[in-house]
Amino acid sequence: QRIFATPIPVWYCKKCDNVIVAKPEWLPVDPREQQPPIDSCPKCGSRDFLGESDVMDTWMDSSITCAVIAGWPDDVELFSKLYPNDLQPNGYDIIRTWDYYLLVRHLALFNRIPYKVALINGMVRGTDGRMMHKSYGNYIEAKEVVEKYCADALRQWAASGSTGYDIRFRWEDVDYAWRFLIKLWNASRLVIANTTDYNYSKPSKLKVLDLWLLTKLRRLIEQVTRAMEEMRFNEALDSLRNFVWHVFCDHYLEAVKYRLYWQSTVESKRAAQYTLTKSLYIILRLLAPFCPFITEEIYHAAFKERVGAESIHLTSWPTPSECEFDEDLEAKGNVVVATIAAVRRTKVRNRLSPGHPLRILWIGSSTFMDSIRIGAEDIKGTCRAQELVVVDNLEDGIAVNEYPEIKFKFEAERR
Numbered sequence: 189q190r191i192f193a194t195p196i197p198v199w200y201c202k203k204c205d206n207v208i209v210a211k212p213e214w215l216p217v218d219p220r221e222q223q224p225p226i227d228s229c230p231k232c233g234s235r236d237f238l239g240e241s242d243v244m245d246t247w248m249d250s251s252i253t254c255a256v257i258a259g260w261p262d263d264v265e266l267f268s269k270l271y272p273n274d275l276q277p278n279g280y281d282i283i284r285t286w287d288y289y290l291l292v293r294h295l296a297l298f299n300r301i302p303y304k305v306a307l308i309n310g311m312v313r314g315t316d317g318r319m320m321h322k323s324y325g326n327y328i329e330a331k332e333v334v335e336k337y338c339a340d341a342l343r344q345w346a347a348s349g350s351t352g353y354d355i356r357f358r359w360e361d362v363d364y365a366w367r368f369l370i371k372l373w374n375a376s377r378l379v380i381a382n383t384t385d386y387n388y389s390k391p392s393k394l395k396v397l398d399l400w401l402l403t404k405l406r407r408l409i410e411q412v413t414r415a416m417e418e419m420r421f422n423e424a425l426d427s428l429r430n431f432v433w434h435v436f437c438d439h440y441l442e443a444v445k446y447r448l449y450w451q452s453t454v455e456s457k458r459a460a461q462y463t464l465t466k467s468l469y470i471i472l473r474l475l476a477p478f479c480p481f482i483t484e485e486i487y488h489a490a491f492k493e494r495v496g497a498e499s500i501h502l503t504s505w506p507t508p509s510e511c512e513f514d515e516d517l518e519a520k521g522n523v524v525v526a527t528i529a530a531v532r533r534t535k536v537r538n539r540l541s542p543g544h545p546l547r548i549l550w551i552g553s554s555t556f557m558d559s560i561r562i563g564a565e566d567i568k569g570t571c572r573a574q575e576l577v578v579v580d581n582l583e584d585g586i587a588v589n590e591y592p593e594i595k596f597k598f599e600a601e602r603r
């Protein structure tokens with residue numbers, strides 16, 4: 189039995205049981221507290237009335253949501269702009285109640301549909317896959333997750349469910365989200381620390397891996413924007429995390445360190461700084477809906493002064509045209525990145541650190557000669573090779589997984 193809700197505006201005559209329904213001009217009225225504004229029962233003349241004590245069900249109140257959030261009834265101008273609503277988000281458990289009552293009430297009042305799209309989300313299930321219930325003991329409070337990890341980690345977990353499907357709570361997913369935030373934080377610190385002498389001017393020439401990254405980033409902007417528009421939030425988040433973790437951190441950041449720290453020309457360093465700041469700013473804006481706090485923090489540390497907006501959440505959504513692109517160089521960059529990764533893995537397999545200096549590095553390939561030559565400086569710098577020898581064919585070399593035609597071998601400096 190509900191107590192606080194929209195009253196049912198009806199009274200009963202205590203003498204003859206006549207039902208007195210409120211006239212529209214009497215409303216709003218609460219029959220539990222107010223008498224009907226009539227002198228006596230029109231049927232028997234009694235002055236003794238009993239007000240209805242029941243209240244309407246919850247959907248009577250919420251059936252007006254779309255109009256109210258659009259400013260109705262006070263702000264006619266706002267209402268004309270915001271009605272009907274673009275989006276009505278709710279769980280599948282209230283389709284036949286909320287979504288339905290909204291349609292009924294708004295069609296009755298305005299003769300127009302209340303919302304253009306209903307977004308149906310699934311339910312959260314416990315770690316055991318069952319619905320969360322106190323009696324099952326599988327109940328986890330959001331507060332506990334926020335205290336153990338943080339809101340940005342919980343939010344990523346929530347965004348990782350597919351629209352319309354139930355989502356299971358898993359601590360592993362929150363933990364992964366947390367480690368992703370640490371990765372993003374460390375990468376941002378590296379970018380900030382290495383761009384203090386950079387004035388944001390555009391360099392005259394970008395190198396192969398700069399264009400490789402920007403071309404992939406341009407595609408990421410398109411993918412994430414499309415996924416967000418189609419409300420496939422989990423796909424947007426997946427693409428973003430894969431890009432940041434693997435393309436940006438594992439490959440690009442590692443491959444530009446030598447240009448930032450040592451043995452590099454000013455032009456090459458500036459091109460790396462340009463690409464790093466541009467990429468990070470785009471990444472932060474794409475991530476802002478999923479990780480609003482950490483992206484805001486990094487924005488304030490790295491971009492606010494230059495950009496001017498008070499908050500990252502007031503900046504504009506990235507557009508593909510912000511990124512330079514060159515698909516031919518992207519393909520060549522893929523070869524360079526795979527070769528660098530193969531050399532670094534082989535170093536580790538030989539119990540050398542990835543940064544251990546090499547006296548000489550041989551790379552053999554006829555098919556990908558062009559790519560190797562164009563990325564020679566990056567390969568040499570990132571693999572810490574004092575000398576790089578590129579040949580047509582290297583019979584006794586180790587093959588690069590993704591491009592087995594490319595073979596390499598090296599001689600490491602003594603430890």
Ligand SMILES: [Zn+2]
Pocket residue numbers: 201202203204205206229230231232233234
């Ligand atoms: Zn009566």
